[in-house]
Every structure is written in structure tokens, then in C-alpha cells.
Amino acid sequence: MRILAIDYGQKRTGIAVTDEMQIIASGLTTIESGTAIDFLRNYFAKEKVEKVLIGEPKQMNGQPSESAPIIEAFIVKFKEQFPDMPLVQVDERFTSKMAFQTMIDSGLKKKQRQNKALIDEISATILLQDYLSRKNFL
Structure with missing residues (x-):
């Protein structure tokens, strides 16, 4: 069974x-x-999903960020x-920065790095990979 991760945003969701x-x-x-x-309804009908992770937006001090109410409503x-x-x-504080750095490290051109949809998808992937790393470590 799969684990699915969501990087939910006001406009786009990775x-x-x-x-x-x-x-x-x-x-x-x-x-x-x-x-x-x-x-998600369509995806769950086709694939077996064990659980869903969703990014929990926090500021550096641990307080909820301004996007928290949007995610809570979802x-x-x-x-x-x-x-x-x-x-x-799951804490998502650094995923967008890490996603952008991943794009730079992988050699994507500046125009490609401005693709916010790609950043959202990479952010969700980082969130999920981090969760898997911690889960497998325990």
C-alpha cells in the first residue's frame, strides 16, 4: 500500500x-x-493508499503560518x-526552499525553476521522502 503526500496551497497542490x-x-x-x-477520490479508487501526509505550515518559531487556516479548512x-x-x-518548514535548491542542483534553467507547480510537486516529494527516512530509521 502506498503513502500519499499533499503540499496544499491556496492555488496549487503538489x-x-x-x-x-x-x-x-x-x-x-x-x-x-x-x-x-x-x-483524491479518483486516485483512492484506483490505488491502495495506507495513509495521507499533509504539510503543516509553521513559522520558524513553531507558530502556525498565515496559510494554516487554508490547510485546516482542507x-x-x-x-x-x-x-x-x-x-x-508533517512539518513542512523547509520543503519549498529544499525543492528550489533541488531544482538548482539538478541543473534546471532559471525559466524551469520559476515553474511553481513543479516546486509544489517537489515539495510534496521531499515531505514524503523525509517521512519515509524517519519511519525507516525508527
């Missing part, structure tokens, strides 16, 4: 997923945030639509 054995995290797609519930909808699907909130 989605990453593990392989069946939960070893590797891969970017799946970036979607418009308004379509996230429908996208979490309420998610739990209404998928009451049996475990949802785990």
Missing part, C-alpha cells in the same frame, strides 16, 4: 506518492487546489470525505 513497498517517494502531479478532493473537508483514511500532519 502531490507525491510512494511505491507499493513504501521505499521511494516520487512526484505524482500538481493540481488546482479546488480540485483536490475529486482528484483537512476538515478531507476528513468529511475520507473518514477512514489516516491523515498525518
